[in-house]
Amino acid sequence: MPAHHGSGASRRLSRWIPAIAAPIAIGVAVVVVPMQANAAVDLPDLTPAELVEFAAASEVDALSGTIEQTSELGLPDLSGLTGTMGGGAGGSDGFGSDGGPGGRGDASGDGSAGDAASATDLDDLVSLITGTHTARVYIDGSNARLQVLDDLAERNVYLTDEGAWIYDSREQAATHFTVDRAALDALKAEASAQAEAHADEARKRLEAELGTPLPTPDEVLDQALAKLDETTEVSVGTDARVAGREVYELVLEPRDADTLVGEITVAIDGETGVALAASVTARGASEPAFSVAFTEVSFEAPDASVFAFTPPEGTAVTEHEVPIPTLAELEQMKAEHAAGTGEPSDRMSRPEVIGEGWSTVVVLPTAVTGAGAAQGLGPDASLRQAQDGAALLGTLTQPVDGGRILQTSLVTVLVTDDGRVLVGAVTAERLLDAAASGR
Amino acid sequence: MDGEAGVSRPASAGAPAAGGTLSLFASELLTLFRRRRTWALLGALALIPILIAVAIRIAGDAPSGRGPAFLGQITENGLFVGVTAMIVAIPLFLPLTIGVVAGDTIAGEASHGTLRYLLIAPAGRIRLLIVKYAATAVFCAAATLTVVVVGTLIGWALFPVGPMTLLSGASVSVGEGLVRFLAIAAYVTVSLLGMSAIGLFLSTLTTVPVGAMAATAILAVVAQILGALPQLEWLHPWLFTEYWLGFADVLREPPVWDNFADNALLQAGYLVVFGALAVSRMVTKDVLS
Numbered sequence: 001m002p003a004h005h006g007s008g009a010s011r012r013l014s015r016w017i018p019a020i021a022a023p024i025a026i027g028v029a030v031v032v033v034p035m036q037a038n039a040a041v042d043l044p045d046l047t048p049a050e051l052v053e054f055a056a057a058s059e060v061d062a063l064s065g066t067i068e069q070t071s072e073l074g075l076p077d078l079s080g081l082t083g084t085m086g087g088g089a090g091g092s093d094g095f096g097s098d099g100g101p102g103g104r105g106d107a108s109g110d111g112s113a114g115d116a117a118s119a120t121d122l123d124d125l126v127s128l129i130t131g132t133h134t135a136r137v138y139i140d141g142s143n144a145r146l147q148v149l150d151d152l153a154e155r156n157v158y159l160t161d162e163g164a165w166i167y168d169s170r171e172q173a174a175t176h177f178t179v180d181r182a183a184l185d186a187l188k189a190e191a192s193a194q195a196e197a198h199a200d201e202a203r204k205r206l207e208a209e210l211g212t213p214l215p216t217p218d219e220v221l222d223q224a225l226a227k228l229d230e231t232t233e234v235s236v237g238t239d240a241r242v243a244g245r246e247v248y249e250l251v252l253e254p255r256d257a258d259t260l261v262g263e264i265t266v267a268i269d270g271e272t273g274v275a276l277a278a279s280v281t282a283r284g285a286s287e288p289a290f291s292v293a294f295t296e297v298s299f300e301a302p303d304a305s306v307f308a309f310t311p312p313e314g315t316a317v318t319e320h321e322v323p324i325p326t327l328a329e330l331e332q333m334k335a336e337h338a339a340g341t342g343e344p345s346d347r348m349s350r351p352e353v354i355g356e357g358w359s360t361v362v363v364l365p366t367a368v369t370g371a372g373a374a375q376g377l378g379p380d381a382s383l384r385q386a387q388d389g390a391a392l393l394g395t396l397t398q399p400v401d402g403g404r405i406l407q408t409s410l411v412t413v414l415v416t417d418d419g420r421v422l423v424g425a426v427t428a429e430r431l432l433d434a435a436a437s438g439r
Numbered sequence: 440m441d442g443e444a445g446v447s448r449p450a451s452a453g454a455p456a457a458g459g460t461l462s463l464f465a466s467e468l469l470t471l472f473r474r475r476r477t478w479a480l481l482g483a484l485a486l487i488p489i490l491i492a493v494a495i496r497i498a499g500d501a502p503s504g505r506g507p508a509f510l511g512q513i514t515e516n517g518l519f520v521g522v523t524a525m526i527v528a529i530p531l532f533l534p535l536t537i538g539v540v541a542g543d544t545i546a547g548e549a550s551h552g553t554l555r556y557l558l559i560a561p562a563g564r565i566r567l568l569i570v571k572y573a574a575t576a577v578f579c580a581a582a583t584l585t586v587v588v589v590g591t592l593i594g595w596a597l598f599p600v601g602p603m604t605l606l607s608g609a610s611v612s613v614g615e616g617l618v619r620f621l622a623i624a625a626y627v628t629v630s631l632l633g634m635s636a637i638g639l640f641l642s643t644l645t646t647v648p649v650g651a652m653a654a655t656a657i658l659a660v661v662a663q664i665l666g667a668l669p670q671l672e673w674l675h676p677w678l679f680t681e682y683w684l685g686f687a688d689v690l691r692e693p694p695v696w697d698n699f700a701d702n703a704l705l706q707a708g709y710l711v712v713f714g715a716l717a718v719s720r721m722v723t724k725d726v727l728s
Contacts, residue, residue: 012723019719022712066697131669136695147607149695152508152526152687154606167608172511174608296697306693312604314515 041239041246043270048234051248051268058273062140064306065243065297069133071290073408134295143307158309165309174311175318183324201330231255231357242267242276243294258430259283259358260410272299282409289409354434361424361434400428402435460566467574471540477578480536481585487532488524488590492517496597508687517598518616521590522690525623528586529630529683534659537631540578541638542652544571545721549646555726564721572639572714579631583624591620609692619689626686630702633679633709634659640717643724679709 046054136147148155150170158165163178237249247267254261262283267276277293311317325333352363397404403416405428414422414431422431471477492513500514507526512519548554557567594600603616611619638655645651662680665671675681682705685698
């Protein structure tokens with residue numbers, strides 16, 4: 001011991017060098033590695049129109065990858081709140097079932113599964129618009145699968161030619177959506193010229209019914225392109241790198257002063273034209289309020305086994321058939337829509353659209369005719385959902401003249417005192433204006 | 440016989456060079472697994488799956504959606520006892536046992552006055568640290584395997600066993616399920632290596648082993664609390680507890696390996712930082728006992 005004292009403090013200090021160097025080395029690596037990955041990307045220049053065309057002409061029909069979705073809408077984290085509400089609703093379940101009508105009118109015939117689904121639908125909805133989610137996507141031709149990776153759980157959407165499966169590991173419940181092939185074929189035979197469009201409509205209905213839990217970057221691009229007109233300023237941003245691939249950046253800026261949307265950027269793969277990332281930034285904000293991006297992507301066809309699904313034993317299976325209207329029914333619907341007539345109850349449940357472009361406002365006539373009824377979950381389920389929704393709205397909204405308003409950085413929701421719900425990516429003033437004037 | 444003292448060390452500790460390191464490691468392992476305390480810790484871990492299985496066997500199925508994940512699946516498939524027990528053990532019980540073993544490494548020897556004898560022999564301070572850390576890592580593997588193996592055995596004994604339903608809804612055979620359980624044990628073992636390095640460093644700071652043990656276990660709890668606060672999201676990827684429950688990715692079809700890579704990298708970072716701290720502390724330390 002005493003012998004060491006002579007060499008003194010400097011020797012001691014030198015022995016702490018590894019302890020000091022290790023964190024520094026890690027810090028440098030953390031900074032340098034991403035910088036090198038993002039090192040200058042320079043793709044051949046394209047005009048906005050060329051870029052949009054390039055993206056639209058993209059013909060990738062097989063890919064697999066990991067998507068990360070983040071939402072910062074300025075909503076509080078409600079996971080705890082909805083959790084306790086779900087429990088409370090479960091407790092009053094017996095009362096609700098006894099008081100409800102004898103016939104549930106539930107096509108699936110599995111009421112309890114439907115109830116459980118409705119209680120979690122709201123949780124799912126709230127959880128999707130707050131926080132971060134990771135999912136894996138597999139696409140091969142007409143087969144597609146979305147695998148939402150939750151903590152110790154998983155939600156899956158399988159889409160194949162035979163129909164669609166939704167599987168939720170937490171509920172151990174599966175829902176099977178099928179399209180009546182015979183009806184579809186009959187429809188095709190009925191009007192082969194128009195059949196293509198109708199089949200498309202049926203497909204769209206199926207997709208709408210499914211309400212995919214996470215939009216893929218491609219879907220976001222499609223929606224953005226649909227809005228492309230003189231209301232929007234389109235430009236090409238700086239080239240970047242997404243999921244290790246070089247991408248173009250398409251920037252859409254609304255010219256409309258009423259909308260809350262400040263900017264939409266879409267990252268388009270420089271090689272294939274596939275949208276690899278999309279983000280929506282609110283007006284005046286620096287960070288995106290909503291973003292979805294591939295963190296890893298491969299354009300090789302995924303193994304066929306990833307699309308196969310058979311409900312495992314012990315799973316509650318709900319069968320749901322998407323109705324295919326006949327040609328006559330379709331034409332009647334179209335005529336009614338054009339004329340603005342039809343049965344009052346039918347019209348009441350249909351949302352009304354005010355305005356166009358970025359400041360579009362959607363008016364849902366009554367809050368009670370929620371998604372539950374539309375999904376055929378039965379009256380009990382939709383009532384419960386409405387109650388849950390009302391409780392949630394109460395805690396989230398603030399009272400304004402003529403109703404209650406929910407303000408997020410991107411979307412504003414107004415629930416008027418007469419029961420209408422107005423939704424739009426617009427300012428609160430615009431919504432109140434639309435509620436008052438109907439324009 | 441005093442199980443705590445750790446004095447029953449075989450005399451081969453002094454042999455030099457690489458063979459010496461191996462024999463030092465072997466003797467360290469023998470010392471560790473000869474202790475009653477080590478077996479008490481493993482026994483406590485084994486109790487978790489046993490309690491879960493017996494409780495469910497007696498009380499019947501839990502209402503769905505309550506309790507830890509997979510709890511509801513146990514009555515259909517006993518293999519899930521091991522996974523459920525792992526989920527229960529990870530937040531507190533596993534960190535506690537690892538904290539006890541890692542916190543004891545150097546401080547335990549110091550408190551018994553055996554540290555200076557270990558260093559008088561040409562074992563070398565750094566070599567002693569490496570051997571101690573390796574023994575702790577072996578204990579991590581033993582601890583996770585205890586939970587998984589005992590869970591699988593008790594589940595097999597008390598409940599029906601059949602093809603396993605994975606999180607994705609796909610079913611795999613019992614054999615493949617067991618392989619996936621071993622992958623879970625490996626994942627959790629790796630998850631605990633960063634914490635073991637922290638415990639090793641804390642153990643070099645003191646001659647009171649209980650202090651290092653408690654500090655290590657408390658750090659694990661603190662890290663998990665920080666990980667639960669959404670306001671500290673920027674910090675989360677740096678917490679050594681961040682990927683602890685990520686092992687469920689083995690139970691997906693196809694399995695997702697992203698967490699495995701991230702977790703290994705994170706734990707390696709903790710190992711490098713706290714390993715370097717421990718080495719520096721060890722070589723500058725005045726060993727008085």
